[in-house]
Amino acid sequence: MTSADRSFPPVRTLIAVADARYGGSMDTQYIPKNVESKWQNNWQETQAFRVSEDSDKPKYYLLEMFPYPSGRIHMGHVRNYAIGDVVARFKRMQGFNVLHPMGWDAFGMPAENAAIEHGTHPAKWTYENIASMRTQLKRIGLSYDWEREFATCDADYYRWEQLIFLKMLEKGLAYKKGSSVNWCEDCQTVLANEQVEDGCCWRCHNEVEPKQLEQWFFKITDYADELLDWADKLSGWPERVLAMQRNWIGKSYGCEIEFPIVNRDDKIKVFTTRPDTLFGATFMSLAPEHPLAAGLVSDERKAEVDAFIAEVARQDKVDRTSGELEKKGVFTGSYAVNPVNGEEIPIFLANFVLMDYGTGAVMAVPAHDQRDFEFARKYELPIRIVIQPAGDALVGSELEEAYTGPGLLVNSSQFDGVENEAAKEQIAEFLDQRGEGRKTINYRLRDWGVSRQRYWGTPIPVVYCDSCGIVPVPEADLPVLLPTDVELTGEGGSPLARHEEFMRVACPKCGQQARRESDTFDTFVESSWYFARYACPAYTGGPLDREAANYWLPVDQYIGGIEHAVMHLLYARFYTKVLRDLGMLDVDEPFTNLLTQGMVCKETQRCREHGWLYPEEVVDGCCTHCSKPVELGRTEKMSKSKKNVIDPNQLIDQFGADTARLFSLFAAPPEKDLEWNEQGVEGCSRFLGRIWRAVADNIELISGAEIPTEVDGEAADLKRKIHQTIKKVTEDVDGRFHFNTAIAAVMELVNAIYSFKSASENPGVMREALETVVRLLNPFVPHICEELWAQLGHEQSVEVAGWPGWDEEALIADSVTLVIQVNGKVRGKISLAVDAAREAIEAAALKEPNVQRFITDKQVRKIIVVPGRLINIVVS
RNA sequence: GCGAGAGUGGCGGAAUUGGUAGACGCGCUAGAUUUAGGAUCUAGUGUCCCGUGGCGUGGGGGUUCGAGUCCCCCCUCUCGCACCA
Numbered sequence: 011m012t013s014a015d016r017s018f019p020p021v022r023t024l025i026a027v028a029d030a031r032y033g034g035s036m037d038t039q040y041i042p043k044n045v046e047s048k049w050q051n052n053w054q055e056t057q058a059f060r061v062s063e064d065s066d067k068p069k070y071y072l073l074e075m076f077p078y079p080s081g082r083i084h085m086g087h088v089r090n091y092a093i094g095d096v097v098a099r100f101k102r103m104q105g106f107n108v109l110h111p112m113g114w115d116a117f118g119m120p121a122e123n124a125a126i127e128h129g130t131h132p133a134k135w136t137y138e139n140i141a142s143m144r145t146q147l148k149r150i151g152l153s154y155d156w157e158r159e160f161a162t163c164d165a166d167y168y169r170w171e172q173l174i175f176l177k178m179l180e181k182g183l184a185y186k187k188g189s190s191v192n193w194c195e196d197c198q199t200v201l202a203n204e205q206v207e208d209g210c211c212w213r214c215h216n217e218v219e220p221k222q223l224e225q226w227f228f229k230i231t232d233y234a235d236e237l238l239d240w241a242d243k244l245s246g247w248p249e250r251v252l253a254m255q256r257n258w259i260g261k262s263y264g265c266e267i268e269f270p271i272v273n274r275d276d277k278i279k280v281f282t283t284r285p286d287t288l289f290g291a292t293f294m295s296l297a298p299e300h301p302l303a304a305g306l307v308s309d310e311r312k313a314e315v316d317a318f319i320a321e322v323a324r325q326d327k328v329d330r331t332s333g334e335l336e337k338k339g340v341f342t343g344s345y346a347v348n349p350v351n352g353e354e355i356p357i358f359l360a361n362f363v364l365m366d367y368g369t370g371a372v373m374a375v376p377a378h379d380q381r382d383f384e385f386a387r388k389y390e391l392p393i394r395i396v397i398q399p400a401g402d403a404l405v406g407s408e409l410e411e412a413y414t415g416p417g418l419l420v421n422s423s424q425f426d427g428v429e430n431e432a433a434k435e436q437i438a439e440f441l442d443q444r445g446e447g448r449k450t451i452n453y454r455l456r457d458w459g460v461s462r463q464r465y466w467g468t469p470i471p472v473v474y475c476d477s478c479g480i481v482p483v484p485e486a487d488l489p490v491l492l493p494t495d496v497e498l499t500g501e502g503g504s505p506l507a508r509h510e511e512f513m514r515v516a517c518p519k520c521g522q523q524a525r526r527e528s529d530t531f532d533t534f535v536e537s538s539w540y541f542a543r544y545a546c547p548a549y550t551g552g553p554l555d556r557e558a559a560n561y562w563l564p565v566d567q568y569i570g571g572i573e574h575a576v577m578h579l580l581y582a583r584f585y586t587k588v589l590r591d592l593g594m595l596d597v598d599e600p601f602t603n604l605l606t607q608g609m610v611c612k613e614t615q616r617c618r619e620h621g622w623l624y625p626e627e628v629v630d631g632c633c634t635h636c637s638k639p640v641e642l643g644r645t646e647k648m649s650k651s652k653k654n655v656i657d658p659n660q661l662i663d664q665f666g667a668d669t670a671r672l673f674s675l676f677a678a679p680p681e682k683d684l685e686w687n688e689q690g691v692e693g694c695s696r697f698l699g700r701i702w703r704a705v706a707d708n709i710e711l712i713s714g715a716e717i718p719t720e721v722d723g724e725a726a727d728l729k730r731k732i733h734q735t736i737k738k739v740t741e742d743v744d745g746r747f748h749f750n751t752a753i754a755a756v757m758e759l760v761n762a763i764y765s766f767k768s769a770s771e772n773p774g775v776m777r778e779a780l781e782t783v784v785r786l787l788n789p790f791v792p793h794i795c796e797e798l799w800a801q802l803g804h805e806q807s808v809e810v811a812g813w814p815g816w817d818e819e820a821l822i823a824d825s826v827t828l829v830i831q832v833n834g835k836v837r838g839k840i841s842l843a844v845d846a847a848r849e850a851i852e853a854a855a856l857k858e859p860n861v862q863r864f865i866t867d868k869q870v871r872k873i874i875v876v877p878g879r880l881i882n883i884v885v886s
Numbered sequence: 887g888c889g890a891g892a893g894u895g896g897c898g899g900a901a902u903u904g905g906u907a908g909a910c911g912c913g914c915u916a917g918a919u920u921u922a923g924g925a926u927c928u929a930g931u932g933u934c935c936c937g938u939g940g941c942g943u944g945g946g947g948g949u950u951c952g953a954g955u956c957c958c959c960c961c962u963c964u965c966g967c968a969c970c971a
Contacts, residue, residue, distance in 0.1 A: 248890085248891095249889095249890060249891090250889080250890040250891070250965075250966070251890095251966095252890095253889055253890055253966075253967090254889090254890085254965095254966055254967075256889090257888090257889070257966075257967050257968090258967085260967095260970065262970075262971090264971085280971080281970095281971065282971060283970090283971065284971080295971085335969075337969075360969095361969090362969045362971095363969085363971080364969080364970075364971090367970050367971075368970070368971060369971095371971090372971045373971080374971090375971095379971070380969085381969050381971075382971085384969095452970085452971090454970065572965085572966090575966080576966090676898095676899095676910085676911070677898060677899080677911085677912095678898070678899070679899085682892095682899095683964095684898090685897090685898065687897085687898070687912070689897095689911095689912055689913070690897095690898070690911070690912055692912085692924085693911055693912055694911085696911095696925095696926095697911085699925090699926090700926095703926085741902080742902095746902080748900095748902090750898095750899070750900085750910080750911095751899090751900065751901095751909080751910080753910080753911090754899090754900075754909065754910035754911075755909085755910080756910095757909095757910055757911075758909075758910070761910090764927085827906090828906095829905085829906045831905090831906085831951085831952075833951075833952090834905095834950095834951065834952045835952095836906055839906080860938090863938085871951085872951060873951090874905090874951050874952080876905055876952095879905055879906080880905055880906070880952090882905080882951050882952060883951090884951045884952090
């Protein structure tokens with residue numbers, strides 16, 4: 011790739027303009043406050059970041075995960091949006107038509123809780139928070155197209171979500187069923203499986219309990235295979251996110267086998283991935299909640315079994331699935347028949363069998379499954395070897411642990427001697443022919459439960475009629491508006507259910523009095539398609555203007571936190587495929603590239619008497635309340651509870667947005683955790699002051715200077731450094747997101763500017779150096795760069811000037827320093843002409859006095875010359 | 887247990903294909919300037935005896951002229967999943 015295609019604008023004419031605007035002088039002191047408000051106003055007035063589809067430039071859609079409008083931005087937001095803004099500004103300077111929108115994930119519980127606590131209406135609370143956060147975001151100087159902003163609680167947004175739901179209902183992708191769901195008593199609502207972490211609510215960490223309820227579900231399981239297959243094609247995603255999603259989908263190949271129950275006209279279905287071990291099944295284990303469990307219990311065993319069921323029910327889900335739990339069970343008194351050998355095996359209930367995986371029933375093969383093995387030993391059940399590893403002869407009674415490796419089948423009648431992998435197929439085939447089983451694929455993934463028993467969300471647009479049953483709200487009647495006059499007390503279930511006027515509705519089908527659905531959607535539904543709506547936020551003809559959506563989508567780069575690896579990112583992928591299949595969109599996947607940024611961390615500080623302390627409560631290592639020395643704690647994610655937080659607003663007041671951005675980008679690469687450090691912030695502030703002074707000190711000197719193409723001596727070195735820096739920064743930013751090293755490279759260039767002694771003889775090169783610094787840093791610290799660019803005499807925004815290209819010619823040095831090694835150890839350095847012949851290089855290296863010391867009296871066996879780098883003299 | 891990633895100065899972090907380990911910043915030391923400064927500038931700063939030099943990227947082995955980087959074994963840490971049948 012060559013460069014220099016974007017040459018610097020003719021300097022003299024622009025200087026005249028600059029003189030007119032600035033009178034040829036500039037403040038010697040950098041005052042961020044003045045600079046930043048000036049340029050923020052300028053961007054707003056000129057609508058600098060507005061985009062539309064009608065452009066000759068290639069499109070680039072950059073998106074950061076939109077925030078929940080809590081009312082205050084935190085450092086995590088600053089980091090996330092600073093990273094995004096670098097990419098947006100960089101791509102724009104590179105000549106892309108960049109869509110960079112922002113909006114609000116505005117439905118959700120905090121608004122409702124605020125209403126319950128303080129009596130403010132969720133809508134008022136939310137929109138006021140949005141207004142305040144918008145102001146805060148604008149202070150960071152982010153280059154959003156604010157014209158596209160929307161909040162998901164806008165009826166103009168959620169009405170289309172309701173329409174998509176109706177279409178999903180038509181296609182059978184949305185359905186209602188009664189089942190055991192995850193109930194969070196604290197949040198007074200149901201949660202999807204993805205939203206339960208270690209048995210606790212992802213939001214409030216309260217323990218989740220099972221509850222039998224009728225709920226709406228989205229058929230994400232229909233897309234399990236596609237979601238899984240595409241996980242292999244998303245090369246722009248971090249491997250760990252894909253791994254988490256694959257894991258969550260949990261596809262496993264196996265066999266469903268039916269075991270008739272002795273003396274009953276019923277069968278128990280089990281799922282197994284090991285049909286090859288079927289002849290080794292010596293008992294069966296059922297989940298205590300299994301629907302057949304109660305019916306299987308003989309009278310004399312009833313008391314014992316009931317006690318066991320009650321005991322398991324008392325255990326919470328965390329313990330139940332911990333793996334540490336002792337395997338326990340109880341015999342039901344009933345027997346099942348192994349379909350392949352007619353053997354009658356006892357049926358147990360076991361605490362480790364989960365109702366929500368597979369069929370809730372397991373054929374137990376103790377010889378070849380560790381859990382069954384432990385269970386069998388405890389209850390003295392037979393252990394029968396059916397797979398023998400090569401060169402070994404296992405004996406069931408002598409086994410110390412289950413054998414799960416490969417081998418040949420034994421004790422398996424007609425399958426004896428078959429290799430076990432092949433036997434999986436053969437036994438499945440055998441069962442299938444006899445109608446006793448079939449090959450199946452089992453998924454861990456469950457359908458997405460989307461009903462929420464809360465007020466502040468999108469109303470689910472259906473009506474319940476005594477005669478007609480579930481009736482969808484006709485499209486023409488959308489939106490089903492969320493009523494504003496509700497009473498929020500936090501008690502007595504969903505507030506909507508108590509709202510008579512909302513609930514009472516005529517059945518759209520028969521006209522009889524009916525009632526509305528009082529549940530609202532999970533707020534993850536809104537965030538599953540907002541990125542598509544940004545393509546056409548004002549479109550009134552449907553959820554998506556297909557043309558606009560197809561122009562912008564997919565999102566080229568998505569940036570956000572890892573905490574959404576499974577929830578939001580899986581739902582958004584699912585929704586994209588649904589929208590595609592509904593004919594609203596033509597893309598398969600929403601996000602081509604994903605960057606998951608690390609957390610913002612800070613050291614914690616604690617006073618023995620006053621507990622955790624905010625940074626401002628500590629002066630000279632002592633607590634401001636009691637003057638006792640403060641204990642330093644671990645570096646942890648910034649959180650209010652540990653008080654190790656930095657308020658972005660205060661930070662910007664003190665140092666300016668550019669410094670806040672610069673530190674967020676410089677202190678660590680984006681995907682790693684960032685450790686906040688006050689002195690590091692000061693260092694960044696100092697660096698900006700250094701650039702400002704470099705321009706101010708030279709502004710008169712370089713006024714009117716042309717950028718030369720041919721220079722020599724020290725000026726040639728500086729010119730080479732300029733172009734090396736352009737190359738380095740371009741390569742670091744473009745696709746690699748190595749912002750920290752890109753900034754370091756510019757710092758080196760600034761250091762070179764300070765060391766440049768012959769500026770007065772070479773004002774043109776000085777100009778080139780300063781202008782390059784400004785252009786390269788613009789994506790990182792745009793306010794100061796816009797200001798300096800104007801001070802340097804340019805009329806238009808530095809973004810218009812574009813991203814600088816490098817000149818390959820300027821990279822070439824006349825001479826090059828080569829390291830001389832003897833046996834791989836550095837013994838000297840020589841400077842030689844770039845085009846020096848190999849013989850000359852070798853000769854020069856051997857002549858070096860210090861090299862001589864290490865090779866005299868030795869035999870030179872070999873000389874390795876790595877052009878431009880080093881010479882290694884091998885001696886013995 | 888499975889999966890992903892990491893281990894480099896006092897600290898945050900560099901080293902893109904095997905080629906000068908420690909770029910850049912913080913901190914620290916000294917000097918200059920200043921009424922003073924937590925401002926600015928200059929120089930130094932992995933470690934070991936002063937220096938020529940020796941040692942040094944979690945530990946041990948290997949490949950190579952040459953290894954932070956490649957291969958084998960081991961240790962530690964972080965994150966995710968986990969009685970998944």
